[in-house]
Amino acid sequence: MSPEQVGLPPGGRRRTPGLRRGEVAELAGVSVDWYTWMEQGRNIGISAQVLDSLARALRLDDPERRHLYLLALDQVPARRTSGIPGVDPALQRFLDLQGASPAYITDQRLNVVAWNRAASLLYGPYEELDDRERNSLWRTFTSPGVKALLRDKWEAHARHRLAVFRAGYASYPGDPRWVALIGELTRISPEFAAWWPQHDVLAGPEGKKVNHHAAAGRLVFEQISFLVSDAAHLTATVNLPDDEETAARMRALLEVDGASR
Missing domain, CATH: 1.10.260 (434 Repressor (Amino-terminal Domain))
Structure with missing residues:
Protein backbone atom coordinates (compact mmCIF):
# COMPACT_ATOMS: atom_id res chain seq x y z
CA MET A 1 0.00 0.00 0.00
CA ASP A 74 1.14 -20.62 14.60
CA GLN A 75 -2.65 -20.53 15.12
CA VAL A 76 -5.72 -19.34 13.27
CA PRO A 77 -7.47 -16.17 14.50
CA ALA A 78 -10.90 -15.85 16.00
CA ARG A 79 -13.54 -14.98 13.47
CA ARG A 80 -14.08 -11.22 13.08
CA THR A 81 -17.63 -10.45 14.13
CA SER A 82 -19.89 -7.63 15.24
CA GLY A 83 -22.31 -8.91 17.83
CA ILE A 84 -23.60 -12.45 17.47
CA PRO A 85 -22.25 -13.89 14.23
CA GLY A 86 -24.53 -15.57 11.78
CA VAL A 87 -23.94 -19.02 10.42
CA ASP A 88 -24.26 -20.44 6.95
CA PRO A 89 -27.94 -21.03 6.08
CA ALA A 90 -27.16 -24.67 5.33
CA LEU A 91 -25.78 -25.06 8.85
CA GLN A 92 -28.94 -23.56 10.32
CA ARG A 93 -31.01 -25.99 8.26
CA PHE A 94 -28.91 -28.82 9.66
CA LEU A 95 -29.81 -27.68 13.18
CA ASP A 96 -33.50 -27.34 12.34
CA LEU A 97 -33.59 -30.82 10.79
CA GLN A 98 -32.53 -32.35 14.12
CA GLY A 99 -36.16 -31.95 15.23
CA ALA A 100 -36.57 -33.25 18.78
CA SER A 101 -32.80 -33.38 19.32
CA PRO A 102 -31.61 -30.10 20.90
CA ALA A 103 -28.75 -28.84 18.74
CA TYR A 104 -26.63 -25.69 18.73
CA ILE A 105 -23.43 -24.12 17.44
CA THR A 106 -20.76 -22.58 19.68
CA ASP A 107 -17.67 -20.53 18.90
CA GLN A 108 -14.28 -20.78 20.59
CA ARG A 109 -15.39 -18.86 23.69
CA LEU A 110 -18.49 -21.07 24.04
CA ASN A 111 -20.88 -18.40 22.76
CA VAL A 112 -24.00 -20.06 21.37
CA VAL A 113 -24.28 -18.53 17.90
CA ALA A 114 -27.04 -20.71 16.40
CA TRP A 115 -29.59 -23.20 17.71
CA ASN A 116 -32.74 -25.11 16.84
CA ARG A 117 -36.15 -24.78 18.49
CA ALA A 118 -35.63 -27.84 20.71
CA ALA A 119 -32.44 -26.32 22.16
CA SER A 120 -34.19 -23.02 22.79
CA LEU A 121 -37.06 -24.73 24.62
CA LEU A 122 -34.71 -26.82 26.75
CA TYR A 123 -31.75 -24.49 27.39
CA GLY A 124 -32.85 -21.03 26.18
CA PRO A 125 -34.73 -19.04 25.19
CA TYR A 126 -31.62 -17.99 23.25
CA GLU A 127 -33.51 -15.56 21.02
CA GLU A 128 -34.39 -13.47 24.10
CA LEU A 129 -30.93 -13.54 25.70
CA ASP A 130 -28.23 -10.89 25.31
CA ASP A 131 -24.69 -11.59 24.13
CA ARG A 132 -23.35 -12.41 27.61
CA GLU A 133 -26.24 -14.70 28.51
CA ARG A 134 -25.71 -16.66 25.28
CA ASN A 135 -22.27 -17.64 26.50
CA SER A 136 -22.69 -21.17 27.84
CA LEU A 137 -19.83 -20.85 30.34
CA TRP A 138 -21.38 -17.68 31.78
CA ARG A 139 -24.83 -19.26 32.04
CA THR A 140 -23.44 -22.42 33.61
CA PHE A 141 -21.88 -20.50 36.49
CA THR A 142 -24.49 -17.74 36.93
CA SER A 143 -27.93 -19.11 35.95
CA PRO A 144 -30.13 -20.76 38.61
CA GLY A 145 -32.07 -22.29 35.71
CA VAL A 146 -29.03 -24.28 34.57
CA LYS A 147 -28.50 -25.62 38.09
CA ALA A 148 -32.17 -26.61 38.30
CA LEU A 149 -31.94 -28.34 34.91
CA LEU A 150 -28.87 -30.38 35.91
CA ARG A 151 -29.47 -30.85 39.66
CA ASP A 152 -26.80 -33.13 41.12
CA LYS A 153 -24.96 -33.27 37.78
CA TRP A 154 -24.30 -29.52 37.73
CA GLU A 155 -20.77 -29.67 39.16
CA ALA A 156 -19.62 -32.29 36.66
CA HIS A 157 -21.12 -30.24 33.81
CA ALA A 158 -19.60 -26.99 35.09
CA ARG A 159 -16.14 -28.52 35.43
CA HIS A 160 -16.42 -29.95 31.93
CA ARG A 161 -17.45 -26.58 30.47
CA LEU A 162 -14.60 -24.87 32.29
CA ALA A 163 -12.05 -27.40 31.06
CA VAL A 164 -13.24 -27.04 27.47
CA PHE A 165 -13.05 -23.26 27.79
CA ARG A 166 -9.50 -23.43 29.14
CA ALA A 167 -8.43 -25.66 26.25
CA GLY A 168 -9.71 -23.00 23.85
CA TYR A 169 -8.11 -20.17 25.83
CA ALA A 170 -4.68 -21.72 25.30
CA SER A 171 -4.87 -20.55 21.68
CA TYR A 172 -5.75 -16.95 22.66
CA PRO A 173 -3.60 -16.05 25.70
CA GLY A 174 -4.06 -12.43 26.71
CA ASP A 175 -6.99 -11.81 24.36
CA PRO A 176 -9.01 -9.06 26.12
CA ARG A 177 -12.39 -10.71 25.43
CA TRP A 178 -11.32 -13.96 27.07
CA VAL A 179 -9.58 -12.15 29.93
CA ALA A 180 -12.67 -10.01 30.62
CA LEU A 181 -14.93 -13.07 30.84
CA ILE A 182 -12.49 -14.86 33.14
CA GLY A 183 -12.23 -11.81 35.39
CA GLU A 184 -15.99 -11.34 35.68
CA LEU A 185 -16.66 -14.99 36.47
CA THR A 186 -13.85 -15.04 39.01
CA ARG A 187 -15.48 -12.11 40.82
CA ILE A 188 -19.06 -13.39 40.88
CA SER A 189 -18.74 -17.20 41.02
CA PRO A 190 -16.97 -18.84 43.98
CA GLU A 191 -16.89 -22.16 42.10
CA PHE A 192 -15.26 -20.63 39.05
CA ALA A 193 -12.72 -18.80 41.23
CA ALA A 194 -11.85 -22.06 42.98
CA TRP A 195 -11.66 -24.28 39.88
CA TRP A 196 -10.00 -21.97 37.33
CA PRO A 197 -6.54 -22.18 39.00
CA GLN A 198 -6.67 -25.98 38.79
CA HIS A 199 -5.84 -25.78 35.06
CA ASP A 200 -8.03 -28.67 33.94
CA VAL A 201 -8.02 -28.97 30.15
CA LEU A 202 -10.52 -31.03 28.18
CA ALA A 203 -12.09 -31.15 24.75
CA GLY A 204 -14.99 -33.15 23.41
CA PRO A 205 -18.60 -33.89 24.36
CA GLU A 206 -19.92 -34.86 27.77
CA GLY A 207 -21.50 -38.11 26.63
CA LYS A 208 -24.76 -39.02 28.36
CA LYS A 209 -26.65 -36.10 29.94
CA VAL A 210 -29.66 -36.08 32.25
CA ASN A 211 -31.83 -32.93 32.32
CA HIS A 212 -34.83 -32.13 34.47
CA HIS A 213 -37.16 -29.80 32.58
CA ALA A 214 -39.96 -28.05 34.46
CA ALA A 215 -42.60 -29.07 31.89
CA ALA A 216 -41.15 -32.11 30.11
CA GLY A 217 -39.71 -33.88 33.17
CA ARG A 218 -36.64 -36.13 33.14
CA LEU A 219 -34.80 -36.17 29.81
CA VAL A 220 -31.79 -38.31 28.93
CA PHE A 221 -29.55 -37.46 25.96
CA GLU A 222 -26.41 -38.79 24.32
CA GLN A 223 -24.33 -35.79 23.32
CA ILE A 224 -22.11 -35.64 20.24
CA SER A 225 -19.98 -32.70 19.10
CA PHE A 226 -17.87 -32.02 16.02
CA LEU A 227 -16.03 -29.15 14.35
CA VAL A 228 -17.69 -27.57 11.31
CA SER A 229 -15.46 -28.49 8.39
CA ASP A 230 -15.56 -25.15 6.56
CA ALA A 231 -15.64 -23.04 9.76
CA ALA A 232 -13.17 -24.60 12.19
CA HIS A 233 -13.86 -21.93 14.81
CA LEU A 234 -17.38 -23.37 15.25
CA THR A 235 -18.47 -26.55 17.05
CA ALA A 236 -21.81 -28.26 16.42
CA THR A 237 -23.38 -30.12 19.32
CA VAL A 238 -26.38 -32.44 19.01
CA ASN A 239 -28.17 -34.00 21.99
CA LEU A 240 -29.79 -37.23 20.81
CA PRO A 241 -32.69 -38.59 22.91
CA ASP A 242 -31.31 -41.68 24.63
CA ASP A 243 -34.66 -43.45 24.88
CA GLU A 244 -38.13 -43.30 23.35
CA GLU A 245 -39.59 -41.66 26.44
CA THR A 246 -37.20 -38.71 26.10
CA ALA A 247 -37.93 -38.46 22.37
CA ALA A 248 -41.69 -38.46 23.03
CA ARG A 249 -41.40 -35.82 25.72
CA MET A 250 -39.32 -33.58 23.45
CA ARG A 251 -41.84 -33.99 20.61
CA ALA A 252 -44.66 -33.10 23.01
CA LEU A 253 -42.74 -30.02 24.16
CA LEU A 254 -42.31 -28.90 20.54
CA GLU A 255 -46.00 -29.52 19.79
CA VAL A 256 -47.15 -27.44 22.76
CA ASP A 257 -44.78 -24.65 21.75
CA GLY A 258 -45.97 -24.77 18.15
CA ALA A 259 -49.62 -24.60 19.22
CA SER A 260 -48.98 -21.67 21.56
CA ARG A 261 -47.20 -19.73 18.85
Missing part, protein backbone atom coordinates in the same frame (compact mmCIF):
# COMPACT_ATOMS: atom_id res chain seq x y z
CA SER A 2 1.09 3.57 -0.61
CA PRO A 3 1.05 6.22 2.15
CA GLU A 4 -1.75 8.03 0.32
CA GLN A 5 -3.98 4.95 0.57
CA VAL A 6 -3.88 5.09 4.37
CA GLY A 7 -4.06 8.88 4.74
CA LEU A 8 -0.35 9.55 5.25
CA PRO A 9 1.77 12.14 3.37
CA PRO A 10 3.94 10.76 0.53
CA GLY A 11 7.15 11.40 2.48
CA GLY A 12 9.54 11.99 -0.43
CA ARG A 13 11.40 9.42 -2.49
CA ARG A 14 11.17 5.76 -1.48
CA ARG A 15 13.31 2.79 -2.34
CA THR A 16 10.12 0.69 -2.43
CA PRO A 17 6.54 1.84 -3.07
CA GLY A 18 5.10 0.39 0.13
CA LEU A 19 4.84 1.71 3.67
CA ARG A 20 7.89 2.22 5.85
CA ARG A 21 8.27 0.40 9.16
CA GLY A 22 7.62 3.57 11.11
CA GLU A 23 4.43 4.23 9.20
CA VAL A 24 3.08 0.72 9.77
CA ALA A 25 3.97 0.97 13.47
CA GLU A 26 2.18 4.31 13.73
CA LEU A 27 -0.95 2.96 12.05
CA ALA A 28 -0.95 -0.13 14.31
CA GLY A 29 -0.31 1.86 17.49
CA VAL A 30 2.99 0.17 18.41
CA SER A 31 6.58 1.37 18.67
CA VAL A 32 8.95 1.11 15.72
CA ASP A 33 11.32 -1.02 17.80
CA TRP A 34 8.53 -3.45 18.74
CA TYR A 35 7.36 -3.71 15.13
CA THR A 36 10.95 -4.32 13.98
CA TRP A 37 11.40 -7.07 16.58
CA MET A 38 8.17 -8.68 15.41
CA GLU A 39 9.40 -8.65 11.80
CA GLN A 40 12.60 -10.31 13.00
CA GLY A 41 10.64 -13.06 14.75
CA ARG A 42 11.88 -12.26 18.25
CA ASN A 43 10.16 -13.77 21.28
CA ILE A 44 8.30 -10.62 22.40
CA GLY A 45 4.94 -12.09 23.42
CA ILE A 46 2.74 -11.02 20.52
CA SER A 47 -0.95 -10.83 21.47
CA ALA A 48 -4.00 -11.37 19.30
CA GLN A 49 -5.07 -7.79 20.04
CA VAL A 50 -1.85 -6.36 18.57
CA LEU A 51 -2.03 -8.65 15.55
CA ASP A 52 -5.57 -7.44 14.87
CA SER A 53 -4.36 -3.83 15.10
CA LEU A 54 -1.68 -4.66 12.56
CA ALA A 55 -4.20 -6.43 10.31
CA ARG A 56 -6.45 -3.36 10.39
CA ALA A 57 -3.51 -1.06 9.66
CA LEU A 58 -2.55 -3.13 6.62
CA ARG A 59 -6.20 -3.60 5.62
CA LEU A 60 -5.84 -7.36 5.45
CA ASP A 61 -8.77 -9.44 4.31
CA ASP A 62 -9.71 -12.65 6.15
CA PRO A 63 -7.31 -15.01 4.30
CA GLU A 64 -4.44 -12.52 4.75
CA ARG A 65 -5.26 -12.06 8.45
CA ARG A 66 -5.30 -15.84 8.89
CA HIS A 67 -1.88 -16.07 7.22
CA LEU A 68 -0.52 -13.35 9.53
CA TYR A 69 -1.72 -15.27 12.60
CA LEU A 70 -0.15 -18.50 11.35
CA LEU A 71 3.17 -16.73 10.79
CA ALA A 72 3.18 -14.92 14.13
CA LEU A 73 1.43 -17.34 16.52
Whole structure:
Protein backbone atom coordinates (compact mmCIF):
# COMPACT_ATOMS: atom_id res chain seq x y z
CA MET A 1 0.00 0.00 0.00
CA SER A 2 1.09 3.57 -0.61
CA PRO A 3 1.05 6.22 2.15
CA GLU A 4 -1.75 8.03 0.32
CA GLN A 5 -3.98 4.95 0.57
CA VAL A 6 -3.88 5.09 4.37
CA GLY A 7 -4.06 8.88 4.74
CA LEU A 8 -0.35 9.55 5.25
CA PRO A 9 1.77 12.14 3.37
CA PRO A 10 3.94 10.76 0.53
CA GLY A 11 7.15 11.40 2.48
CA GLY A 12 9.54 11.99 -0.43
CA ARG A 13 11.40 9.42 -2.49
CA ARG A 14 11.17 5.76 -1.48
CA ARG A 15 13.31 2.79 -2.34
CA THR A 16 10.12 0.69 -2.43
CA PRO A 17 6.54 1.84 -3.07
CA GLY A 18 5.10 0.39 0.13
CA LEU A 19 4.84 1.71 3.67
CA ARG A 20 7.89 2.22 5.85
CA ARG A 21 8.27 0.40 9.16
CA GLY A 22 7.62 3.57 11.11
CA GLU A 23 4.43 4.23 9.20
CA VAL A 24 3.08 0.72 9.77
CA ALA A 25 3.97 0.97 13.47
CA GLU A 26 2.18 4.31 13.73
CA LEU A 27 -0.95 2.96 12.05
CA ALA A 28 -0.95 -0.13 14.31
CA GLY A 29 -0.31 1.86 17.49
CA VAL A 30 2.99 0.17 18.41
CA SER A 31 6.58 1.37 18.67
CA VAL A 32 8.95 1.11 15.72
CA ASP A 33 11.32 -1.02 17.80
CA TRP A 34 8.53 -3.45 18.74
CA TYR A 35 7.36 -3.71 15.13
CA THR A 36 10.95 -4.32 13.98
CA TRP A 37 11.40 -7.07 16.58
CA MET A 38 8.17 -8.68 15.41
CA GLU A 39 9.40 -8.65 11.80
CA GLN A 40 12.60 -10.31 13.00
CA GLY A 41 10.64 -13.06 14.75
CA ARG A 42 11.88 -12.26 18.25
CA ASN A 43 10.16 -13.77 21.28
CA ILE A 44 8.30 -10.62 22.40
CA GLY A 45 4.94 -12.09 23.42
CA ILE A 46 2.74 -11.02 20.52
CA SER A 47 -0.95 -10.83 21.47
CA ALA A 48 -4.00 -11.37 19.30
CA GLN A 49 -5.07 -7.79 20.04
CA VAL A 50 -1.85 -6.36 18.57
CA LEU A 51 -2.03 -8.65 15.55
CA ASP A 52 -5.57 -7.44 14.87
CA SER A 53 -4.36 -3.83 15.10
CA LEU A 54 -1.68 -4.66 12.56
CA ALA A 55 -4.20 -6.43 10.31
CA ARG A 56 -6.45 -3.36 10.39
CA ALA A 57 -3.51 -1.06 9.66
CA LEU A 58 -2.55 -3.13 6.62
CA ARG A 59 -6.20 -3.60 5.62
CA LEU A 60 -5.84 -7.36 5.45
CA ASP A 61 -8.77 -9.44 4.31
CA ASP A 62 -9.71 -12.65 6.15
CA PRO A 63 -7.31 -15.01 4.30
CA GLU A 64 -4.44 -12.52 4.75
CA ARG A 65 -5.26 -12.06 8.45
CA ARG A 66 -5.30 -15.84 8.89
CA HIS A 67 -1.88 -16.07 7.22
CA LEU A 68 -0.52 -13.35 9.53
CA TYR A 69 -1.72 -15.27 12.60
CA LEU A 70 -0.15 -18.50 11.35
CA LEU A 71 3.17 -16.73 10.79
CA ALA A 72 3.18 -14.92 14.13
CA LEU A 73 1.43 -17.34 16.52
CA ASP A 74 1.14 -20.62 14.60
CA GLN A 75 -2.65 -20.53 15.12
CA VAL A 76 -5.72 -19.34 13.27
CA PRO A 77 -7.47 -16.17 14.50
CA ALA A 78 -10.90 -15.85 16.00
CA ARG A 79 -13.54 -14.98 13.47
CA ARG A 80 -14.08 -11.22 13.08
CA THR A 81 -17.63 -10.45 14.13
CA SER A 82 -19.89 -7.63 15.24
CA GLY A 83 -22.31 -8.91 17.83
CA ILE A 84 -23.60 -12.45 17.47
CA PRO A 85 -22.25 -13.89 14.23
CA GLY A 86 -24.53 -15.57 11.78
CA VAL A 87 -23.94 -19.02 10.42
CA ASP A 88 -24.26 -20.44 6.95
CA PRO A 89 -27.94 -21.03 6.08
CA ALA A 90 -27.16 -24.67 5.33
CA LEU A 91 -25.78 -25.06 8.85
CA GLN A 92 -28.94 -23.56 10.32
CA ARG A 93 -31.01 -25.99 8.26
CA PHE A 94 -28.91 -28.82 9.66
CA LEU A 95 -29.81 -27.68 13.18
CA ASP A 96 -33.50 -27.34 12.34
CA LEU A 97 -33.59 -30.82 10.79
CA GLN A 98 -32.53 -32.35 14.12
CA GLY A 99 -36.16 -31.95 15.23
CA ALA A 100 -36.57 -33.25 18.78
CA SER A 101 -32.80 -33.38 19.32
CA PRO A 102 -31.61 -30.10 20.90
CA ALA A 103 -28.75 -28.84 18.74
CA TYR A 104 -26.63 -25.69 18.73
CA ILE A 105 -23.43 -24.12 17.44
CA THR A 106 -20.76 -22.58 19.68
CA ASP A 107 -17.67 -20.53 18.90
CA GLN A 108 -14.28 -20.78 20.59
CA ARG A 109 -15.39 -18.86 23.69
CA LEU A 110 -18.49 -21.07 24.04
CA ASN A 111 -20.88 -18.40 22.76
CA VAL A 112 -24.00 -20.06 21.37
CA VAL A 113 -24.28 -18.53 17.90
CA ALA A 114 -27.04 -20.71 16.40
CA TRP A 115 -29.59 -23.20 17.71
CA ASN A 116 -32.74 -25.11 16.84
CA ARG A 117 -36.15 -24.78 18.49
CA ALA A 118 -35.63 -27.84 20.71
CA ALA A 119 -32.44 -26.32 22.16
CA SER A 120 -34.19 -23.02 22.79
CA LEU A 121 -37.06 -24.73 24.62
CA LEU A 122 -34.71 -26.82 26.75
CA TYR A 123 -31.75 -24.49 27.39
CA GLY A 124 -32.85 -21.03 26.18
CA PRO A 125 -34.73 -19.04 25.19
CA TYR A 126 -31.62 -17.99 23.25
CA GLU A 127 -33.51 -15.56 21.02
CA GLU A 128 -34.39 -13.47 24.10
CA LEU A 129 -30.93 -13.54 25.70
CA ASP A 130 -28.23 -10.89 25.31
CA ASP A 131 -24.69 -11.59 24.13
CA ARG A 132 -23.35 -12.41 27.61
CA GLU A 133 -26.24 -14.70 28.51
CA ARG A 134 -25.71 -16.66 25.28
CA ASN A 135 -22.27 -17.64 26.50
CA SER A 136 -22.69 -21.17 27.84
CA LEU A 137 -19.83 -20.85 30.34
CA TRP A 138 -21.38 -17.68 31.78
CA ARG A 139 -24.83 -19.26 32.04
CA THR A 140 -23.44 -22.42 33.61
CA PHE A 141 -21.88 -20.50 36.49
CA THR A 142 -24.49 -17.74 36.93
CA SER A 143 -27.93 -19.11 35.95
CA PRO A 144 -30.13 -20.76 38.61
CA GLY A 145 -32.07 -22.29 35.71
CA VAL A 146 -29.03 -24.28 34.57
CA LYS A 147 -28.50 -25.62 38.09
CA ALA A 148 -32.17 -26.61 38.30
CA LEU A 149 -31.94 -28.34 34.91
CA LEU A 150 -28.87 -30.38 35.91
CA ARG A 151 -29.47 -30.85 39.66
CA ASP A 152 -26.80 -33.13 41.12
CA LYS A 153 -24.96 -33.27 37.78
CA TRP A 154 -24.30 -29.52 37.73
CA GLU A 155 -20.77 -29.67 39.16
CA ALA A 156 -19.62 -32.29 36.66
CA HIS A 157 -21.12 -30.24 33.81
CA ALA A 158 -19.60 -26.99 35.09
CA ARG A 159 -16.14 -28.52 35.43
CA HIS A 160 -16.42 -29.95 31.93
CA ARG A 161 -17.45 -26.58 30.47
CA LEU A 162 -14.60 -24.87 32.29
CA ALA A 163 -12.05 -27.40 31.06
CA VAL A 164 -13.24 -27.04 27.47
CA PHE A 165 -13.05 -23.26 27.79
CA ARG A 166 -9.50 -23.43 29.14
CA ALA A 167 -8.43 -25.66 26.25
CA GLY A 168 -9.71 -23.00 23.85
CA TYR A 169 -8.11 -20.17 25.83
CA ALA A 170 -4.68 -21.72 25.30
CA SER A 171 -4.87 -20.55 21.68
CA TYR A 172 -5.75 -16.95 22.66
CA PRO A 173 -3.60 -16.05 25.70
CA GLY A 174 -4.06 -12.43 26.71
CA ASP A 175 -6.99 -11.81 24.36
CA PRO A 176 -9.01 -9.06 26.12
CA ARG A 177 -12.39 -10.71 25.43
CA TRP A 178 -11.32 -13.96 27.07
CA VAL A 179 -9.58 -12.15 29.93
CA ALA A 180 -12.67 -10.01 30.62
CA LEU A 181 -14.93 -13.07 30.84
CA ILE A 182 -12.49 -14.86 33.14
CA GLY A 183 -12.23 -11.81 35.39
CA GLU A 184 -15.99 -11.34 35.68
CA LEU A 185 -16.66 -14.99 36.47
CA THR A 186 -13.85 -15.04 39.01
CA ARG A 187 -15.48 -12.11 40.82
CA ILE A 188 -19.06 -13.39 40.88
CA SER A 189 -18.74 -17.20 41.02
CA PRO A 190 -16.97 -18.84 43.98
CA GLU A 191 -16.89 -22.16 42.10
CA PHE A 192 -15.26 -20.63 39.05
CA ALA A 193 -12.72 -18.80 41.23
CA ALA A 194 -11.85 -22.06 42.98
CA TRP A 195 -11.66 -24.28 39.88
CA TRP A 196 -10.00 -21.97 37.33
CA PRO A 197 -6.54 -22.18 39.00
CA GLN A 198 -6.67 -25.98 38.79
CA HIS A 199 -5.84 -25.78 35.06
CA ASP A 200 -8.03 -28.67 33.94
CA VAL A 201 -8.02 -28.97 30.15
CA LEU A 202 -10.52 -31.03 28.18
CA ALA A 203 -12.09 -31.15 24.75
CA GLY A 204 -14.99 -33.15 23.41
CA PRO A 205 -18.60 -33.89 24.36
CA GLU A 206 -19.92 -34.86 27.77
CA GLY A 207 -21.50 -38.11 26.63
CA LYS A 208 -24.76 -39.02 28.36
CA LYS A 209 -26.65 -36.10 29.94
CA VAL A 210 -29.66 -36.08 32.25
CA ASN A 211 -31.83 -32.93 32.32
CA HIS A 212 -34.83 -32.13 34.47
CA HIS A 213 -37.16 -29.80 32.58
CA ALA A 214 -39.96 -28.05 34.46
CA ALA A 215 -42.60 -29.07 31.89
CA ALA A 216 -41.15 -32.11 30.11
CA GLY A 217 -39.71 -33.88 33.17
CA ARG A 218 -36.64 -36.13 33.14
CA LEU A 219 -34.80 -36.17 29.81
CA VAL A 220 -31.79 -38.31 28.93
CA PHE A 221 -29.55 -37.46 25.96
CA GLU A 222 -26.41 -38.79 24.32
CA GLN A 223 -24.33 -35.79 23.32
CA ILE A 224 -22.11 -35.64 20.24
CA SER A 225 -19.98 -32.70 19.10
CA PHE A 226 -17.87 -32.02 16.02
CA LEU A 227 -16.03 -29.15 14.35
CA VAL A 228 -17.69 -27.57 11.31
CA SER A 229 -15.46 -28.49 8.39
CA ASP A 230 -15.56 -25.15 6.56
CA ALA A 231 -15.64 -23.04 9.76
CA ALA A 232 -13.17 -24.60 12.19
CA HIS A 233 -13.86 -21.93 14.81
CA LEU A 234 -17.38 -23.37 15.25
CA THR A 235 -18.47 -26.55 17.05
CA ALA A 236 -21.81 -28.26 16.42
CA THR A 237 -23.38 -30.12 19.32
CA VAL A 238 -26.38 -32.44 19.01
CA ASN A 239 -28.17 -34.00 21.99
CA LEU A 240 -29.79 -37.23 20.81
CA PRO A 241 -32.69 -38.59 22.91
CA ASP A 242 -31.31 -41.68 24.63
CA ASP A 243 -34.66 -43.45 24.88
CA GLU A 244 -38.13 -43.30 23.35
CA GLU A 245 -39.59 -41.66 26.44
CA THR A 246 -37.20 -38.71 26.10
CA ALA A 247 -37.93 -38.46 22.37
CA ALA A 248 -41.69 -38.46 23.03
CA ARG A 249 -41.40 -35.82 25.72
CA MET A 250 -39.32 -33.58 23.45
CA ARG A 251 -41.84 -33.99 20.61
CA ALA A 252 -44.66 -33.10 23.01
CA LEU A 253 -42.74 -30.02 24.16
CA LEU A 254 -42.31 -28.90 20.54
CA GLU A 255 -46.00 -29.52 19.79
CA VAL A 256 -47.15 -27.44 22.76
CA ASP A 257 -44.78 -24.65 21.75
CA GLY A 258 -45.97 -24.77 18.15
CA ALA A 259 -49.62 -24.60 19.22
CA SER A 260 -48.98 -21.67 21.56
CA ARG A 261 -47.20 -19.73 18.85
